[in-house]
Amino acid sequence: MRAVRRTAVLASLAVFALIAAACGSSSSSTTAADGSPGPVQGQVTLFGYEDNFVPEVIEPFLAMYPDLDVQTAVFSSNDEAVTKIQNGFHADVINVCTEETGRMIDMGLLQPIDTSRIEGWETLFPALKDQPGVTYDGQVYMIPNVGGTSGVIYNPDEVPQGIDSYRDLFEDPALAGKVTLEDSAASVIAITAMALGHEDPFALTEEDIAAIRDYLIAHKSQIRALFKGDADFLNLYRSGEIVAGFGYHDYRAAMEREGYPVEFVPAEGSLAWICGVGLSSATENLDAAYAAMNYYVSPTPQKFYAESYTYVVSDQRTIEELDPELVAELGLDDPTSLDAAIALQLPDNYDQWLAAYRDFKAA
Amino acid sequence: MRDPGATIASSLPARIARVVFLVFVLLLLYGPLAILALFSFNDAIVIALPFETFTLEWYREALQNTLVRESLKNSIVLATVVMPISVLLGTLAAFAVTRFAYRMRSGVAVLVGGPLVVPWLLISVGLLLFFSRIEMPLGFLTIGLSHVVVAFPLVAAIISARLLRFDPRQEEAARDLGATNTEVLRYVILPHLAPALAASAVLAFSYSFNNFVITFFTGGFELTFPTWVFSTLRHAQNVPIVNAISTLVSAVQLGVILLVWWLWNRRARRHAGVDPMEMLW
Amino acid sequence: MVARAASAPRRRSLAGPFYASVPTAVLILLFIGPMLILLYYSFQESLFGQAKGWTLDNYATILTDKTYAKVMFTTVLICTTSMLLMLAIAIPLAYLLAMRLSPKIELLFLLLLVLSEELNPLIRVYAWRTILGREGVINFVLTRLGIVDQPLDILLFSSLAVVIVLSGTYVTYTTIPIYAALKAVDPVLLEAADDLGATFATRFRKILLPLAAPGIFVAIILVYIPLYSEFAAPALVGGTSGYMIGNAIQEQILEAGNRGVGAAMSFMLLILSCAIAAFGYRLGRIKRLQATA
Numbered sequence: 037m038r039a040v041r042r043t044a045v046l047a048s049l050a051v052f053a054l055i056a057a058a059c060g061s062s063s064s065s066t067t068a069a070d071g072s073p074g075p076v077q078g079q080v081t082l083f084g085y086e087d088n089f090v091p092e093v094i095e096p097f098l099a100m101y102p103d104l105d106v107q108t109a110v111f112s113s114n115d116e117a118v119t120k121i122q123n124g125f126h127a128d129v130i131n132v133c134t135e136e137t138g139r140m141i142d143m144g145l146l147q148p149i150d151t152s153r154i155e156g157w158e159t160l161f162p163a164l165k166d167q168p169g170v171t172y173d174g175q176v177y178m179i180p181n182v183g184g185t186s187g188v189i190y191n192p193d194e195v196p197q198g199i200d201s202y203r204d205l206f207e208d209p210a211l212a213g214k215v216t217l218e219d220s221a222a223s224v225i226a227i228t229a230m231a232l233g234h235e236d237p238f239a240l241t242e243e244d245i246a247a248i249r250d251y252l253i254a255h256k257s258q259i260r261a262l263f264k265g266d267a268d269f270l271n272l273y274r275s276g277e278i279v280a281g282f283g284y285h286d287y288r289a290a291m292e293r294e295g296y297p298v299e300f301v302p303a304e305g306s307l308a309w310i311c312g313v314g315l316s317s318a319t320e321n322l323d324a325a326y327a328a329m330n331y332y333v334s335p336t337p338q339k340f341y342a343e344s345y346t347y348v349v350s351d352q353r354t355i356e357e358l359d360p361e362l363v364a365e366l367g368l369d370d371p372t373s374l375d376a377a378i379a380l381q382l383p384d385n386y387d388q389w390l391a392a393y394r395d396f397k398a399a
Numbered sequence: 400m401r402d403p404g405a406t407i408a409s410s411l412p413a414r415i416a417r418v419v420f421l422v423f424v425l426l427l428l429y430g431p432l433a434i435l436a437l438f439s440f441n442d443a444i445v446i447a448l449p450f451e452t453f454t455l456e457w458y459r460e461a462l463q464n465t466l467v468r469e470s471l472k473n474s475i476v477l478a479t480v481v482m483p484i485s486v487l488l489g490t491l492a493a494f495a496v497t498r499f500a501y502r503m504r505s506g507v508a509v510l511v512g513g514p515l516v517v518p519w520l521l522i523s524v525g526l527l528l529f530f531s532r533i534e535m536p537l538g539f540l541t542i543g544l545s546h547v548v549v550a551f552p553l554v555a556a557i558i559s560a561r562l563l564r565f566d567p568r569q570e571e572a573a574r575d576l577g578a579t580n581t582e583v584l585r586y587v588i589l590p591h592l593a594p595a596l597a598a599s600a601v602l603a604f605s606y607s608f609n610n611f612v613i614t615f616f617t618g619g620f621e622l623t624f625p626t627w628v629f630s631t632l633r634h635a636q637n638v639p640i641v642n643a644i645s646t647l648v649s650a651v652q653l654g655v656i657l658l659v660w661w662l663w664n665r666r667a668r669r670h671a672g673v674d675p676m677e678m679l680w
Numbered sequence: 681m682v683a684r685a686a687s688a689p690r691r692r693s694l695a696g697p698f699y700a701s702v703p704t705a706v707l708i709l710l711f712i713g714p715m716l717i718l719l720y721y722s723f724q725e726s727l728f729g730q731a732k733g734w735t736l737d738n739y740a741t742i743l744t745d746k747t748y749a750k751v752m753f754t755t756v757l758i759c760t761t762s763m764l765l766m767l768a769i770a771i772p773l774a775y776l777l778a779m780r781l782s783p784k785i786e787l788l789f790l791l792l793l794v795l796s797e798e799l800n801p802l803i804r805v806y807a808w809r810t811i812l813g814r815e816g817v818i819n820f821v822l823t824r825l826g827i828v829d830q831p832l833d834i835l836l837f838s839s840l841a842v843v844i845v846l847s848g849t850y851v852t853y854t855t856i857p858i859y860a861a862l863k864a865v866d867p868v869l870l871e872a873a874d875d876l877g878a879t880f881a882t883r884f885r886k887i888l889l890p891l892a893a894p895g896i897f898v899a900i901i902l903v904y905i906p907l908y909s910e911f912a913a914p915a916l917v918g919g920t921s922g923y924m925i926g927n928a929i930q931e932q933i934l935e936a937g938n939r940g941v942g943a944a945m946s947f948m949l950l951i952l953s954c955a956i957a958a959f960g961y962r963l964g965r966i967k968r969l970q971a972t973a
Contacts, residue, residue, distance in 0.1 A: 081620060086630035091465065107620040110630040115934035120616055122937055123524055124531025139937060213833060219915065221935070261837045261919045267445075267635040268916075271806055275447035276815045277836070290635055294444060345634060390936055391747075397923040398751045417776060421789070424773055427848050428796040431807035438810075446806040448815060492703040499696030507700045509954075510707050515901055516953040517715070518909035518926065520933060521946045525714025532717070548710045551703065553902065560857040560898040565864055594790070595860050601794045602856075609800065625800065632802050642803055649795075656791045664784055 079105040080324035083117060084131030085311075086110045087345070093337045100331065104324055121145050121316070128325045129332075132314035134169025135222060137178050138382035140314070147317040148175035153326045156333045156351050163374035164310055164350045168238075168381045180312035181333045182347040185367075185377050186223070187302040189288055190280035191273070199280055202231035202303050206255040216272050216281035219262035221393035222380055223307060227282055228252055230304040237305070238383045245385070249392035253399045262397075266290060273298075284309070289346035289365065308377035312350065342366065348374070432649060439646045444636050457643035466627055467644055474624035477539065478607040481546045485603040486596065488547065489554025496555070497562040514549045515556065522549060523616035530617065537619035545617040546607040553606065554599040561595040624648075722943035738944035748928065748945075755924040758839055758914075759907040762846040763854075766903065767896070769847070770854040774895065775888060777855075778862035779870070790859070793852050801849070805916040808845050812836040812917070837919025845913045850906075854899045861895030862888075893963070900960040905953045909946075925949065 082088065089108045098106060109127060111117040114136050121130070122143055132140065140146045151157045157165075157179070164170075164180045171177070190199050194214075199205070205215045206228075217224050226237035228248045234240065240248070260278050263269045266287050272278045274296065288300040313329045331337070338349040339357050348366050349355075355368055363369050383389060438446045442454040461467055496508045514522060526545050527537075535541060565588075573587050589596075611625040618626070628645070631637045722738055742748055777786050811817045812835040819831035834840055869891075873883045911930045914922035925945070933942035 085633060086466075086627070087634065089466075109618070109620045110622065110626060111615070112626075112630040112633055113934075116615060118937065119524065119934050120527065123527045123616070123939075125527065125537060125616075125619075143937065256920055259920050262915075264915070265633055265635075267632055267638045270445045270635045271447055271809065274445040275809060275813050277809070277813055287635075290444075344636075387936065390931065394923075394928065394931065395747050397920065397927075398747050398754070417780070420772065421776070424769065424851075425792070427769075427851065428793065430811060431804050431848070432796070434807040434810055435803060438806075446803070446810065447813075448810055488703045488706060491699050495696055495700035495703065499699070501696040503700070504696060507704055510704060510712075512901055512957065513707065513711055513715075516905045516957070517950060518906075518929060518946055520909075520930060521718060521943065522711070522714065524933060524939065524942075525718045526710065528717045529710070529714040544710055548706065551706075555703070556898045556902055557857055557860055560895045561860040561864055563861065563894040566866070591864070594863065598790065598794050598856055598860075601791075605794075628800055629802065638803070638806075641800075645800055645803060652795055656795050660788050660791060663787065 076101050076323050076327045077103050078321050078324055079107065080129065080321055080328050081107045081109070081127040082129050082131075082328060083109050083111065083121075083125075083127035084129075086112075087341070088131055088332070088337075090340075092340050096336050097328070097331045101324075101327060104327070106328075118143075118145075126316060126318050128316055128319040128321065129328045130314045130316055131311060132178050133309060133311040134167060134178070134180075134379045134381050135309065136382065137169045137314065138172070139386075141172055141177060145317055146177050146314050147319070148177060149179060149315050149329070150326075151176050151179075153330075154179055154333065155330050156353070159352045160333070160350050161352060161374060163377070164348075167308070167310055167379035169310065169379055170312075178312050178314045179329055179333050180310045180350040181338055182312070182341050182349055183308055183310040183374075184284045184286050184348055185302065185306040185308050185374070186282065186284045187300055187306050188280060189269075189273075189283035189291075189298060189300050191297055192299050193297045194279040198299070198301075200301055200303060202227045202282070205280060205282070206231060206251070206258055208258075211280055212258055213260050214277070214279045215258045216261050216263050216269065216278040216283075217259060218282055219264045221386075221389045222382075223282060224252070224262075224393060224396075225389050226307055226378075226380075227303075237307075237378065238381055240383065240385070240389075242385070242388060245388050245392045249395055252392075252396040256396065256399060270294075285348075285366075286346045302376075306377045307380050308374070309380050310350075432646075435642055436646045436649075439639065439643045441639070444639055446638065446642065457639040458647065461640045461644040461647070464640065466622060467640075470622045470624040470627040471644075471648070473539075473621055474608050477543060477546070477623065478604045481543055481550060481607040482600055482604040484547050485550035485607075486554050486600050488551040489599060489603070490558055490592075490596070492551065492555040493558035493562055497559050511552050511555050514552045519549070519610075519612045523613045526613070527616045537617060539618075539621060541617045541619070542614050542621075542623070545613050546610060549610075549613060550603040550606045554603055557599040557602070558592060558595050561592060565591065718939070718943040719947065721939045722941075722947055724940055738940040739948070741941060742945055742948065748925075751923060751925055751928055754839070754921075755908060755926075758842055758846070758924060759904065759910075762843045762850070762907060763900070763904045765843065765847045766851050766854040767899070769851055770858055770899065771889075771892060771896075773851075773855050774858035774862050774892065777859050778865070779867050793855060796852055801912045802916075804849075805845070805913075808841070808848075808917055809836060812841055812844065836917060837921070839918065839921050841917040841919070842914050842922055842924075845917050846907060846910060849913065850903045853902045857898035857902060858892050858895035861898075862892050865891045897960045897963065901957055904960075905956055908949055908953070 087093065089110065094106075094108070098104075111120070114133055117130065117132075118136050118140060121127070121140070122145065130146075132146070137146065160180065164183055167180075169178065170180060188199050188202065188205065192198070195211070197210075199208070199211075205211060205217075217227070225240075225245065225248055228251060229237035229240055229244065232248065232251065234244065261272055263272060263281070266284070269281070269283055269287050270291060272281075273291065283300070285300060288298050291298045313332050315325055315329065319325050333351060335349075335351055335354040335357055338351055338354040341347040342349050342354065342358055342362060346362070346366060348368065355363055358368075360369075367374070435446070437450070439457055440453050440455070441450055442452040442456065492507070492511045496504060496511065523545070526541070526548075530537060530541050569591075570583055570587050573583050578586070609625055611629050614623050615626055615629075628641050631641055723734055723736070777789055781789065809816065813819070814831045814833065814836070816836070818835060819828075822828045823831060835844075869887055870883055873887055878886070908924075909926040909929070910924060911926035914924045914927055916922075918924075929942050929945050929949075932938040932945065936942075
């Protein structure tokens with residue numbers, strides 16, 4: 037009898053010890069031993085564009101999780117963000133866009149996302165969910181929350197004959213020295229590819245790229261300036277330096293709100309930018325990270341982005357919260373309009389793109 | 400020191416040319432700032448002619464913005480700490496390179512000049528790699544150290560330019576009269592360096608306060624003013640707020656400068672006939 | 681009496697290294713350290729951030745690429761033009777400040793000069809556009825006065841615009857060192873020359889310029905060399921002519937994640953900078969002025 041009792045005591049002590057070990061083992065990670073989500077606590081670090089952290093966007097998140105220590109850092113361009121992370125900076129949740137997810141995955145900076153833990157995954161517009169840059173090798177690396185389309189923007193007062201093609205930007209002598217393009221290899225090469233008839237602007241051979249480069253150099257005098265960002269574009273437009281150019285749909289909305297005459301046409305094809313949240317490969321506090329990701333793809337911040345910047349939102353639930361006029365302006369009443377857009381993405385031969393673009397700029 | 404202009408005769412055309420030239424320089428330096436200040440009162444989100452209507456809206460929004468206040472505070476504190484350290488290190492370096500002769504001197508000079516000739520982007524990425532290698536957490540300390548590294552060579556350069564032409568006779572005279580090294584430093588050398596020290600102090604503060612590239616790459620989760628400016632300028636509708644607060648910051652600095660100037664002049668008037676530049680100690 | 685070159689008073693030979701110790705230590709740790717890491721990367725093949733193995737490919741790519749040669753040529757042209765323009769402004773300005781203005785005005789101007797560094801380049805550029813643009817201030821004046829029929833396109837989004845904006849940005853750093861050097865000069869020298877009948881040109885060439893030389897040397901280090909790394913002005917006001925070597929380096933590090941090539945380009949630029957500094961050193965005859973044991 038005594039032997040059995042001793043064994044029982046020892047066994048219960050062992051079980052006790054195991055339970056104590058399981059409970060006390062995780063320091064930063066609050067995921068329980070079997071992998072199911074635990075309470076959201078500890079610290080989470082966010083790295084994103086400044087509009088991710090304005091009071092209207094960040095305060096509701098902070099209120100949802102009062103025990104969570106949220107640290108934020110801002111960047112002003114995707115390239116800077118990737119470079120900073122590449123060289124040693126760590127943040128749990130990163131504001132990423134389809135343009136660089138490929139690069140970041142190659143560098144091992146992102147980890148796959150478990151979409152079963154994302155509440156809004158099912159209600160996302162398929163057109164945004166299925167774009168390249170969101171998924172790689174069958175795994176999801178980015179949850180989109182906002183996006184935008186692009187095309188040709190022009191001033192109908194100065195260009196009464198209208199423009200319906202990227203080719204016009206390059207070849208119409210009436211527009212000589214009054215055109216602007218975005219200062220980005222991806223968009224410039226892609227729209228030139230489309231102007232020259234390529235169906236898929238991101239599937240280009242070396243010869244294609246060489247031809248595009250020569251075409252660009254031949255028509256360089258059409259272009260007045262290369263813009264970076266909407267403020268730059270608006271300034272060029274307003275000051276009369278340009279009358280037409282490649283631009284994004286939110287530029288059109290911003291200018292209309294200011295009362296400028298403006299027309300927007302998708303031309304041969306609309307390049308779409310899609311941004312959202314990604315999970316850093318070094319993140320340990322997964323519960324807090326998923327909480328943050330879930331928040332950023334929920335209707336609350338998306339409503340703010342749609343109303344303030346006329347961004348296209350990714351979650352269908354957000355539509356119900358928006359003014360119907362805005363929904364129509366964004367084209368969200370007809371979700372199939374997004375199907376035609378081609379996501380800005382990283383082609384395999386991106387280094388050739390960069391070289392061609394550099395040759396164009398140096399010419 | 401009497402006014403040298405009084406001795407070499409200046410003809411009227413020369414005087415007019417002088418004034419025109421100075422006005423041109425002022426326009427070159429402050430023209431852009433004046434235009435931006437003008438547009439900070441413009442009721443439009445784009446800085447382009449024509450001027451629409453007058454408004455104080457942007458200033459109101461800028462001053463109510465919590466991120467603005469936080470980032471300004473951080474940047475001012477940072478620059479205030481970085482400035483004296485940079486001036487001290489820079490002066491030490493300038494002394495080391497110009498006043499003594501020893502074998503390693505050229506090496507030291509080249510080393511001190513190093514941060515001035517390497518692009519900031521490279522220095523930033525290098526420092527980030529370095530800090531992450533030694534597993535130092537990114538924050539105010541890493542930003543501060545990085546600022547000091549790029550600012551003090553600038554101080555050293557300015558002070559060196561002054562020291563290279565320093566007339567040793569006053570120093571020798573003081574020594575002959577029995578002054579100790581410390582006294583010579585305090586009463587002969589430092590006063591002569593004063594304008595250069597003042598200029599380099601202001602430049603060191605400015606380097607730190609306005610620095611974006613280095614601050615972005617070596618910083619962690621704190622917000623500084625240039626970081627806020629660069630990241631906020633991404634949206635066109637934020638341009639006027641950034642403009643308003645930048646104009647305000649410039650106005651404050653201008654005010655401080657004018658106040659300092661006026662105080663110096665008053666002190667000079669009290670010691671009548673003395674060159675205010677000589678009063679800088 | 682001819683002014684002697686400054687000579688160091690006799691000191692214990694340890695004083696120099698003593699003064700140098702702390703700055704040197706800081707630099708070795710926080711500057712040489714990071715630079716060595718980057719040097720390491722420049723010899724590693726780095727395609728999109730993956731270090732692969734020891735190679736001279738990065739350097740070879742740069743040296744053999746015709747585009748980079750072209751870009752370098754444009755850069756040298758723009759930088760040198762800007763520097764000469766700035767010297768043309770800074771030398772007379774420094775002279776006026778150090779020797780001709782009343783002390784009150786001198787101090788005010790000096791302070792204003794130093795203050796003008798405060799402005800953020802991104803929004804400053806919008807101001808330059810309103811000055812240089814097609815519908816900008818200068819063109820407005822020129823067309824109203826009938827000096828030109830059409831607005832001058834070349835004032836903005838051209839190499840000329842880059843030179844103008846760079847000059848406006850860096851003229852302070854050019855003036856300050858020259859001013860500092862001239863300030864230490866006794867104006868008696870110029871008076872004596874004037875009394876002896878020297879013309880302004882002679883006074884300028886034989887006395888002023890050599891005396892300002894160390895300042896000019898420092899100005900070259902502070903301005904000419906960093907001009908080569910400039911990327912903001914060319915990108916924002918250069919239009920399609922705005923591509924300099926600084927932009928290429930930015931592109932490699934930020935857009936391509938190509939630390940190796942970016943670092944390699946910088947180190948080659950560094951070698952060029954050393955050559956420029958050595959040339960300036962010779963030109964400024966600094967050696968003669970430095971302490972002799």
